[in-house]
Amino acid sequence: MITSFVHSTYCNAALFGGLLFVIMGYLIARFPPKSVNAWYGYRSFLSTRNQEMWEAANKDAALVSKKVGFVLMLIGICCALIFERQSDWFMYITVGTLVAGVLYIVGDTEWMLSNEFDEEGKRRVPPKL
Structure with missing residues (x-):
């Protein structure tokens, strides 16, 4: 049963990655995350400059991550329905x-x-509410 799912088209990177996002x-x-030293959060050179940038980066990354995740899940489901097996093109797309x-x-x-x-x-511009 597990083997058949792993080899099915519903087991694809876009679907699992989208769900994770x-x-x-x-x-x-x-x-x-409360501070730059938290073990999770969006971490980059710009986002770790100060607390205000850290909070803005994590707020934006969370919102964009959810949107991208839903799009990826939709693409993963469409690929699972269109393709009959896990071919090379299936892997390239997902x-x-x-x-x-x-x-x-x-x-x-x-x-x-x-x-x-x-x-x-x-901050150059006032934050968006």
């Missing part, structure tokens, strides 16, 4: 969309940080 986004939004999703989350969050904060880590 939705769970991760929900948990970070629900339980935001893994490629997962990699693109990760790059989008990082790119969007870094773009937001570089637009909203100046070189010293001070």
Whole structure:
């Protein structure tokens, strides 16, 4: 039974990665990391400059992660219904969309940080409510 699921098209990277992104986004939004030294959270050079940037980065990354996760799950389900077996193209599409999703989350969050904060880590524009 487990073997048949592992070899089915419903066992794909886009579906599992999307589910992981939705769970991760929900948990970070629900339980935001308190400080830069927390063991979880969105961690990059820009996000760890100060506490305000850390909070903004984690809030944005959680929101974008949930959105990307739902899109990835939809793509994973569509691929599972379209393909009859786990072919090369099936793998290219499901893994490629997962990699693109990760790059989008990082790119969007870094773009937001570089637009909203100046070189010293001070907010340029008032926060969006």
